[in-house]
Amino acid sequence: MTATDWLEQLGFLLVALFTLGSALGVILARRVLHAALWLLHTLFGVAGVFALLGAHVLFAMQIVVYVGAITVLILFGVMLLEDDATREKLPGFLRSRIPARLRGATNIALHYYAGMQHVLGGVIAAAGLFVIIIAAVAEAAWFSQWRTLRPEGAQLVGGSDIQRIGEAFLTKYLLPFEVASVVLLVALVGAVIIARRDSGRLEEPDTDRPGGDSAP
Amino acid sequence: MTLPPVGLTHYLVLGAMLFCMGLFAVMTRRHAVAVLLGIELMLNAANINLIAISRFLSPHEGALALGGQAFALIVMTLAACEVAIGLAIIVCLYRNRGIVNPDEAADMKW
Numbered sequence: 001m002t003a004t005d006w007l008e009q010l011g012f013l014l015v016a017l018f019t020l021g022s023a024l025g026v027i028l029a030r031r032v033l034h035a036a037l038w039l040l041h042t043l044f045g046v047a048g049v050f051a052l053l054g055a056h057v058l059f060a061m062q063i064v065v066y067v068g069a070i071t072v073l074i075l076f077g078v079m080l081l082e083d084d085a086t087r088e089k090l091p092g093f094l095r096s097r098i099p100a101r102l103r104g105a106t107n108i109a110l111h112y113y114a115g116m117q118h119v120l121g122g123v124i125a126a127a128g129l130f131v132i133i134i135a136a137v138a139e140a141a142w143f144s145q146w147r148t149l150r151p152e153g154a155q156l157v158g159g160s161d162i163q164r165i166g167e168a169f170l171t172k173y174l175l176p177f178e179v180a181s182v183v184l185l186v187a188l189v190g191a192v193i194i195a196r197r198d199s200g201r202l203e204e205p206d207t208d209r210p211g212g213d214s215a216p
Numbered sequence: 217m218t219l220p221p222v223g224l225t226h227y228l229v230l231g232a233m234l235f236c237m238g239l240f241a242v243m244t245r246r247h248a249v250a251v252l253l254g255i256e257l258m259l260n261a262a263n264i265n266l267i268a269i270s271r272f273l274s275p276h277e278g279a280l281a282l283g284g285q286a287f288a289l290i291v292m293t294l295a296a297c298e299v300a301i302g303l304a305i306i307v308c309l310y311r312n313r314g315i316v317n318p319d320e321a322a323d324m325k326w
Binding site (some may be wrong): 005008009012016018019023024026027032035039042045046049050052053054055057058061062065066069072073074076077078080081116117118119121122123125126127129130133134137141160161164165168169173176177180181183184185188190191192193197204 | 219221222224225226227228229230232233234235237238239240241243244245246247249250252253254256257260263264267268271279282283285286288289290292293294295296297298299300301303304305306307308310311316317319
């Protein structure tokens with residue numbers, strides 16, 4: 001085992017631990033603001049995974065688009081909701097049923113449980129899906145030995161990654177590229193319309209319309 | 217002690233873990249924005265899988281070998297759309313109804 005192998009092992013281990021640890025923060029943090037900040041760390045970790053995979057363009061895009069735009073958008077959204085809405089409340093039936101002397105012992109578990117519901121179903125579904133995926137991966141690895149066609153990875157000759165990706169988007173993947181831009185446009189216009197102040201309010205008549213029947 | 221070299225299986229297992237954590241967040245969180253964060257985790261897990269499979273198993277050369285990366289870029293675009301629309305719906309729901317728990321918004325449930 002050479003030194004580069006050890007370095008790759010160590011790098012993968014560190015990046016994977018960082019990613020999974022901050023993902024744990026996302027699913028356990030009680031306040032949504034904290035969960036969003038943990039998500040920021042997770043996205044940095046995923047960017048590190050992309051770098052390990054040799055996808056340098058994706059590494060940059062992950063940081064610019066995900067960390068720089070999507071997370072900031074989520075943080076703005078969390079802050080637009082008022083403060084008591086971002087703090088998930090302890091369910092009332094739990095608060096009343098726990099005796100005072102047990103409160104210290106169960107405090108930590110309750111702290112994490114407070115932001116959740118249907119925990120048993122979530123655990124069963126997530127663990128079951130994980131087992132199924134791992135079984136499938138193991139099966140495929142055992143049968144095909146991952147007929148790895150390019151074991152050395154994306155060591156391709158000529159041009160940079162970004163040049164080849166740009167080429168691919170304007171030739172072979174032109175249609176998905178254009179459709180994605182149309183989807184982006186529609187989504188942004190739709191988001192503006194949905195989030196407008198007077199949308200979704202059906203029961204109240206429009207009182208401030210000039211010339212309406214509500215004028216005195 | 218010799219560990220196996222970092223290969224496709226490592227990345228697929230990492231993606232599976234991240235996806236299941238995202239699924240857990242989607243199913244259990246009481247706040248709609250936290251559910252959105254879980255969806256982001258799942259999309260990132262899918263991106264890891266796409267890029268890993270494209271790197272290790274792609275039979276192509278040149279521009280075609282980057283199919284997984286191109287696909288991941290499109291997934292990122294759609295994730296941005298999804299976050300914008302989702303946040304708009306959540307803010308609208310909270311402003312008009314005072315609801316942030318997705319389980320409470322069950323008016324259309326049969």
